[in-house]
Amino acid sequence: MISTVMVKEIRETFYSYRFLVISLLSVVLVLTSVYVMHQDYTGRLQEYHHLQVEERVPTAGTPPEPLALFARGLDRNLSQIYLMYAGGFIRAERSQESQNELFRLFATPDLLYVVKVILAFCALVFSFNSITGEKETGTLRLTLSNGIRRAEYLAGKWIGGFSCFILPFLVAFLLALCLISLSPSVALDSSDWIRIGLFLLGSVIYLAVFFSLGLLVSCITRRSSTSLAFSLMLWVLLVFMAPNTGGILAAQLEPSPSLLRLNNWIEQAYHGSMVAVFEEARKENPDRKKLAQTLDMRTDDLTVEYTNSLARQATMTRVLTGWSPAAAFTFLGTDLAGTGLLEEKKFKQAVLQYSGLLLTLPRKSGGQGLVDPAPPFSYKQATLGEIMASGGLVNFAVLLIEGLLVFAASVLAFMGYDPR
């Protein structure tokens, strides 16, 4: 019986206007997104290699992450080249600016955005009237008058509807993967393919949550127009309100000094030490060793306190927003792509360690420049195991549990649904 419902659902959806529009939208969007992100990645990679050879000061940086094609996340910060100046000062390479400010005004159209925002929307538009619509056309009473259990009916509708919805996305995704694997500039190893697979799995579960949500709303409303308004408001709430207010709320609960303030502090501390250096240098027999030491004055206390407060804020954000499917998916996607908060923290720690190492190296007299060329900066990305252990699995679990809960709730609601 369940298969009859399923097949009917698939057939009905397949010939509907909605299926045509949404399939077209998702295929075009997935391909366009991967294409523009690929172009962006190639450009940034080229730029990175050109920049690396030019520097005179020791630099720390990693090349842009190829998986940023799927989830750009914080890759802009991560693929930044940092110049390590004397005294532990770290400055970003200024000329790395293929970015223009517009990029920050609008969301980056990576696959994460397409799935998280647009396809979740489409999933709701797909399922908002699966029950109310049948009721309105009068077919629901006829179907239910047959010997079919309501839970079975709902499951059949879910499977049929969702497979129709997800099919174009899967096709487009596979097509995009083929295109990427043909690209000469994107080098992916086996671990990357596993990550892509997990990203795809996460996307499907995430979309299933929203599809079920549409079904749930459809089971608790009487009319399609109401159900639509409800679903889309829920979408606004879950995709935008929950994660985005969570981020800034975390900043209020765990305040950190503003970046400008920190820069100001560091600059003033630096100038203070410069005065000391000049004073020493003006003496009859300047103590060269002391001079070098003063220049190495570390702004550690300030920056350590600052970075700690940022880390606390990031944790708070995870706590506050982690329950919302959109945030869980964002964390999952960016962490898997190596462009998330986890990677950012690890990378910045490595840079700070490197900066500490540079400080211990012997300097030329007068404190200017190192005696030997600096050892190169090396950095190892977080492994898949690390990602899964520190949040990845939890995010998967959140999405799965929420999907199941929502579906269970819709079954419960449908039990008492009046099909007239």
Add this chain to the structure above:
Amino acid sequence: MFWSIAGKEFLDNMLNLRFIVGLLLCVFSVLACVIILTSDYQQRMNSYHAMKAANERFIDTYASKSPYSVSETAVKPPGTLHPFVTGLTADGIDMSTSFYANPVPDLFPTMDLVFIVSVLLSLLAVLFSYDAFSGEREQGTLRLIVSNPVSRGKILLHKWLGGMASLLVPFALSLLAGTLYVVVQPDIRWDGSAMLVLILVIGVSITFISIFYLLGLMVSATCRHSHTSIVTAVSLWVLLVLVVPSLSPFLAAEIYPLDALVRREQEQNRLYEEREIKEARLRDENENNYRIKYGRLFLDYKKMSREEKLARVEEDAGFKKMDEDYLADRKRITRQTYDEVEERMESFNRKLELDKARQKRTAKNLAALSPLADYLYAVTDLTETGLHNLVYFNRVRNEYWEIVKGYRKQKNLPTGLYYDGSSIDFSDHPRFTYREEPVMDRLSAILPWWGVLLMFNVLMFAAAYFAFYRYDVR
């Protein structure tokens, strides 16, 4: 007649369940955002004052000993409308590339009133209007309305006005709630210009929302059934609000690739290769001249080692002159070719900068195809948190640096690292205070964007009119 159609549309919407849902969500989200952002504003303000105080302390303690270090980071205080519009930058400086930048806002951009208008209210507008005609047709009421002595243009106009009035209820209520919350805060004082800006922001917002109401009407007047009109309307909304603005900067980069660095390096390599060839050629010519002038002596000179030359220079004055001239010429040729490269590089860089500016402009204008982008430009520029303000703030900051330079000249201070141990009184050092751009200037800067928004309204209305004019009401 006006009141009967517009009033009916208004009441119809008001009594609908989607209205209640939209209203609640709107008021709730605006209030939540305003409360959080007000606290953010207070935090930023404290940080701003702390920085100012630190600067004063700094001038007191260190400045007198190191003239080099008397500098002030030019920052602007957060705008008083920060609880409503956060925009691109609150401090006037883009710090997103700094090593210490906070990663969280990059993952979860801040929510503010602008966001709620651009996503929630525009979506509500589409949800209110997608079945204005197709729904009435399905119920059979549309034929009855049309059978009255009233033109279709008027019906459309009244439906638009009535619908907009009902949409403005949640907007006005949430705005009122937000404003009340801000007004009772003791440390936020809105002056006349802030009020004016707020009113302008509301005006631009209404223009923006109206586009989507008209979009819904237009789609509704082209579809027979409300279930097709909803899919079409919502898909168009997705394209205009979620897709086009995000893609446009990337598409612009595709049209005008921003590979400035790579191109610069390629040009540099090319120029340096050319320089070497040219240098070799000029040196050859130069040697020929010497060969003609000195003959045998120069040929011998070329064969000698440096030590032999030095020994010969000591005893032979003629040889010494030739040696000096020859070396000077070589140096001159090198200098000359390098100067040429530098000159050409400079003009090339200027060209690159122009290219870059053009690319930015293209991206900005390409994005303007989406009403969302126009709306964002207009609102952020009005509240001094947008792209326009980045330029303005730079100008103000440069003016400040000019003043500081003048001050240093007047005090007879050298630029660069310098310390002679003497104390200098810096208490009259010029301080940076941010001067707001006059509202009228801001208004004239946003007029093009507002104009585009109005154009969208006119276009949508015209499209809806033509569609409805040919609509079969049966």
